[in-house]
Amino acid sequence: MSIYTHLLVGLDLSPDSSLQVARKAVELAKLYGAKLSLLHVIEPVTFAYAGDIPMDLTETQLAIEEQAEKRLTSLAAQLEHPIHSSKVVIGQTAAELRETAAQLGADLIVVGSHGRHGLALLLGSTASDVLHGAKCDVLAVRV
Template identity: 30%
Template sequence: MSLKHPKIIVAALDTSQRAAGVLEEAVDLAQKLGGKVLLVRAVGIPHEIPPEALSATPNAVPEILGRIAREDLEQRARAVPEGLLHGIQVRTGVGWQVICDEADAADADLIVIGSHGYQGIDRLLGTTASRVVNHATRSVLVVREKPVKSA
């Protein structure tokens, strides 16, 4: 595993506005360092929502959410320059675990993930990002959201 010449860079994406910056950073690194980008998205089913409240066929919910996530990643993949896309991976599960597992499965050299704002370490990184940093067997680059400039 070499950060000087990474073969695979995982771009851990979600539905937030930060996702565009994460993808941009991953693509920029891939272009500069000669790597390829693997777009990864975890789809989670909220535990607090009872399945019967979601639909008459609760087993269809993960499939529907997965399809929507895949369509989103396919759209984002169009922004990746030709030859730099390693693939797209959507999996149902806990975000940080999916990201770490997919990075391991792809033998990725680097995970690029967005930060978020909560409290303590989670305020600096976000719960998913902090868990990826703590549990990943790969190097992790955390992309901070650019501050909004006031007029």
């Protein structure tokens, strides 16, 4: 039996780092014969305030989602491995990664790490947030 059977890759969809993280995950998926799923999380932007007047940004949110789905589809097409699941969700990145991993039965979450300070210096803030509370292993790929 393989160590990992299903990898969930959290992608920020930045041009260089996302492809680097995804390719590292593909290498691991091939090595373990594992399924590969991709996830991009968009922070919600439904309302903003211009002075005291609330502005509805629902259409902006929908445009952001549509653009993200196109970019995720394009990135998935560049990978040399079948994609089990690919989706864009709205929410808090670390929580959505942990929840999606649990729903899919993923046993490894792969994220990019830019490194910041403290524990975030070692892992990156998102990677650090994902690690705390994850029910499976988390791999931070240095980008």
